[in-house]
Amino acid sequence: MEKNIVLIGFMGTGKTAVGTRLAQRMGREFVDTDKEIERITGMTIRDIFYKTGETRFRSEESLVVKRLADRTKLVIATGGGAVINQENLELLKKNGVLVCLEAEPEDILRRVSKKRNTRPLLKKNVNVNDIRQMLQEREEYYRQADIHVETSGLEPDEIVKRILQKLNEGKHGLLKG
Numbered sequence: 001m002e003k004n005i006v007l008i009g010f011m012g013t014g015k016t017a018v019g020t021r022l023a024q025r026m027g028r029e030f031v032d033t034d035k036e037i038e039r040i041t042g043m044t045i046r047d048i049f050y051k052t053g054e055t056r057f058r059s060e061e062s063l064v065v066k067r068l069a070d071r072t073k074l075v076i077a078t079g080g081g082a083v084i085n086q087e088n089l090e091l092l093k094k095n096g097v098l099v100c101l102e103a104e105p106e107d108i109l110r111r112v113s114k115k116r117n118t119r120p121l122l123k124k125n126v127n128v129n130d131i132r133q134m135l136q137e138r139e140e141y142y143r144q145a146d147i148h149v150e151t152s153g154l155e156p157d158e159i160v161k162r163i164l165q166k167l168n169e170g171k172h173g174l175l176k177g
């Protein structure tokens with residue numbers, strides 16, 4: 001069995017950009033949980049949050065996680081909150097190697113400020129301390145990843161290279177079920 005590669009980590013750490021390239025390099029199918037949710041519900045993430053609320057979003061997200069966790073050989077980019085739920089995290093771990101993309105709060109703030117509108121959890125004047133606090137609250141989940149990759153100051157292609165290096169460090173045998 002070839003395990004999925006599951007990118008986890010905070011908003012703005014580059015999961016989608018990195019996941020797309022990683023899938024290309026590995027000749028695998030790429031799936032983004034947020035895009036799946038939008039496809040299935042026919043609504044944007046923003047509208048799901050504003051019109052139906054976060055609880056509904058999280059339940060759609062858990063459904064998508066359940067479905068994808070049963071498959072193999074995928075590269076999956078998750079929404080930043082998808083693994084802030086131990087059940088989702090364990091489902092994804094069963095058939096997958098969890099790769100956590102990390103970044104300094106200042107970098108995250110810079111990256112999310114550009115697309116804040118599409119991220120309903122970030123208030124209008126979000127600051128670096130808000131990001132720090134959310135990161136702290138989520139730490140206990142993110143730290144359960146198999147691999148951690150620091151992304152600050154790196155382009156997506158370099159991040160892909162580092163992920164592949166870690167996956168190929170044979171001693172882990174990470175990709176085999």
Ligand code: S3P
Nearest residue numbers: 010011012034079080081119120
């Ligand atoms: C969320 C992250 C978002 C999206 C939703 C909630 C979170 O995805 O799923 O806005 O709770 O961190 P990205 O991490 O791709 O921004």
